[in-house]
Amino acid sequence: MSLLQIKGVTKRFGAVQVLNGVDLTIEAGTVTGLVGDNGAGKSTLMKTITGIYAVDEGEVRLAGEPLDGATPGERRQRGIEMIYQDLALAKQQDVSSNIFLGREPVKRLFGFIPGFVDKARMDADAQKMIDRLGARIPSIHRPVGMFSGGQQQTVAIARALTFNPKLVIMDEPTAALAVREVESVLALIRQMREEGIAIILISHRLNDVMEVTDRIVVLRQGRIEADLATKKTQMREVVGYIVGAH
Amino acid sequence: MQSSYIAAQSSGWRQLQFFFDSKLHVRLESIIVLLVLGTAMTVLSPYFLSVSNFLNILLATSTIGVLAIGTTLILCSGGLDLSIGSILGVAGVVGAYFCVELEWPWPMAIIGALGAGALAGYVNGLFITQLRIPAFIVTLGMLGIARGIALLIAPNGGAIYGLPAPVVYLGQGRPLGIPSPVVILILVAILSHYLLAYSRFGRHTLAIGDNEQAGRATGIPVERLRRKLYTISGLMAGLAGLIFMARVNAGDPTAGFTYELTAITAAIIGGTSLFGGKGSILGAIVGALIMGVLQNGLNLLAVQSYYQQIAIGAVLILAVYIDQLQTEKEKKA
Numbered sequence: 127m128s129l130l131q132i133k134g135v136t137k138r139f140g141a142v143q144v145l146n147g148v149d150l151t152i153e154a155g156t157v158t159g160l161v162g163d164n165g166a167g168k169s170t171l172m173k174t175i176t177g178i179y180a181v182d183e184g185e186v187r188l189a190g191e192p193l194d195g196a197t198p199g200e201r202r203q204r205g206i207e208m209i210y211q212d213l214a215l216a217k218q219q220d221v222s223s224n225i226f227l228g229r230e231p232v233k234r235l236f237g238f239i240p241g242f243v244d245k246a247r248m249d250a251d252a253q254k255m256i257d258r259l260g261a262r263i264p265s266i267h268r269p270v271g272m273f274s275g276g277q278q279q280t281v282a283i284a285r286a287l288t289f290n291p292k293l294v295i296m297d298e299p300t301a302a303l304a305v306r307e308v309e310s311v312l313a314l315i316r317q318m319r320e321e322g323i324a325i326i327l328i329s330h331r332l333n334d335v336m337e338v339t340d341r342i343v344v345l346r347q348g349r350i351e352a353d354l355a356t357k358k359t360q361m362r363e364v365v366g367y368i369v370g371a372h
Numbered sequence: 373m374q375s376s377y378i379a380a381q382s383s384g385w386r387q388l389q390f391f392f393d394s395k396l397h398v399r400l401e402s403i404i405v406l407l408v409l410g411t412a413m414t415v416l417s418p419y420f421l422s423v424s425n426f427l428n429i430l431l432a433t434s435t436i437g438v439l440a441i442g443t444t445l446i447l448c449s450g451g452l453d454l455s456i457g458s459i460l461g462v463a464g465v466v467g468a469y470f471c472v473e474l475e476w477p478w479p480m481a482i483i484g485a486l487g488a489g490a491l492a493g494y495v496n497g498l499f500i501t502q503l504r505i506p507a508f509i510v511t512l513g514m515l516g517i518a519r520g521i522a523l524l525i526a527p528n529g530g531a532i533y534g535l536p537a538p539v540v541y542l543g544q545g546r547p548l549g550i551p552s553p554v555v556i557l558i559l560v561a562i563l564s565h566y567l568l569a570y571s572r573f574g575r576h577t578l579a580i581g582d583n584e585q586a587g588r589a590t591g592i593p594v595e596r597l598r599r600k601l602y603t604i605s606g607l608m609a610g611l612a613g614l615i616f617m618a619r620v621n622a623g624d625p626t627a628g629f630t631y632e633l634t635a636i637t638a639a640i641i642g643g644t645s646l647f648g649g650k651g652s653i654l655g656a657i658v659g660a661l662i663m664g665v666l667q668n669g670l671n672l673l674a675v676q677s678y679y680q681q682i683a684i685g686a687v688l689i690l691a692v693y694i695d696q697l698q699t700e701k702e703k704k705a
Contacts, residue, residue, distance in 0.1 A: 227579055227586060227592070241571055242570050
């Protein structure tokens with residue numbers, strides 16, 4: 127069974143029809159590139175998966191289970207993570223506070239006062255995760271706003287990976303990064319695929335998309351314009367579909 | 373040689389700052405301001421340094437302290453509540469009306485005051501989250517509404533006197549020699565410090581104040597959390613109203629006038645950011661004490677109360693300016 131099934135999804139905002147009956151299936155352990163012009167509906171489509179938006183028609187299923195009405199928090203629990211372009215980090219909080227945001231482990235203080243956030247455990251696990259990603263971060267006790275763009279990206283990725291996700295959606299993860307940092311993000315994507323995670327990569331940087339994906343889906347005016355195997359296509363063809371020349 | 377000495381010194385200072393900030397949840401600067409202010413008052417007035425005056429300051433601080441706790445939670449979430457002074461007023465009047473005018477049993481005074489406060493706060497939260505009206509406007513509106521209701525309920529707009537003894541005890545009693553309002557403040561402070569610094573509720577509050585989008589992306593129910601926060605702020609104002617009413621043995625519809633100014637100032641000089649994402653309850657208590665010492669000292673020095681208003685206003689502007697510099701520095705780094 128496919129990990130994610132999107133069937134006939136439509137979404138309109140007022141008079142604007144943003145999604146126009148989208149069908150898409152995503153398999154575990156694959157990297158899918160989602161490309162398209164600005165306003166093609168990429169972000170809206172992703173937000174119907176993460177639960178920020180409700181669909182007007184159609185449905186989204188994860189491992190066969192419908193996701194209707196599940197809140198963004200519930201969908202995260204079921205294994206859908208998204209890394210936003212602006213990273214959605216709380217800049218004045220430290221690394222572990224960001225990684226565990228919304229899912230802080232709690233313990234009892236002195237064995238009986240409940241509800242204490244277990245910061246020591248959060249810090250230890252955050253450090254482990256950062257090390258596993260092979261990232262260099264000056265100190266996990268600093269507010270993440272003091273880090274460079276690449277380091278902040280690492281924190282956002284760590285947040286997505288800490289709770290064993292099934293599907294990770296990445297919105298322009300390389301757009302703001304230096305060349306070396308791009309390489310490490312692409313390596314990370316491959317590593318996630320090895321672990322059986324499905325990845326949807328939204329990007330305008332077609333070089334990165336060609337390099338790391340198995341499959342490229344082109345969205346145009348709220349419809350799937352093309353669904354291509356990366357090995358059998360070329361950048362020219364992809365661009366053609368994006369601008370609607372085919 | 374010289375410069376490395378300065379560097380070492382400044383890093384020692386930094387470490388001390390970090391220790392106070394992360395372990396004690398109070399800004400080092402706030403403590404120093406409080407100590408300097410206390411020392412100055414001791415030098416200036418022979419009456420300042422005494423146990424009875426110390427209890428006086430604590431007693432005077434208790435009302436503002438409770439308000440500053442609610443304000444701290446609101447500011448941490450990136451919100452604002454200007455209505456707390458007026459809610460304090462209406463809560464006291466409702467409590468007094470229940471047990472004096474309606475002659476209901478005395479616990480109803482407590483329930484009435486706290487309930488009126490929480491209800492007003494909940495209405496604030498509802499308007500802010502459901503109708504998406506800015507908090508500044510909603511709570512400014514509530515400032516007028518709550519005060520108006522207080523004056524309407526009170527007969528001829530005057531105070532309601534003669535509360536039952538158990539209620540008065542909450543304001544004038546001295547369990548173990550400590551004024552009851554001070555005991556209440558300490559208990560509430562401990563509970564809210566736990567809430568803000570150690571619970572998930574507190575972490576989520578700071579996170580949505582820092583970046584609301586981060587909260588949404590990680591599945592925090594942002595609107596529900598905001599409603600809870602405004603309800604707590606209202607509840608705190610209700611509690612402050614109860615304490616005030618019990619202390620003066622009357623439900624006074626003009627009570628708490630401009631207290632929001634003092635409470636917000638106390639929270640901010642305690643190290644809570646006006647822009648959200650940062651703050652502490654212990655800091656708010658230290659801030660409230662600074663305001664208390666300032667007012668008490670100016671009283672002892674027989675400075676006209678008009679000057680005190682000016683001083684509080686000036687301190688607020690200065691504190692926000694410093695907070696702004698700090699925030700800019702952190703964002704740049």
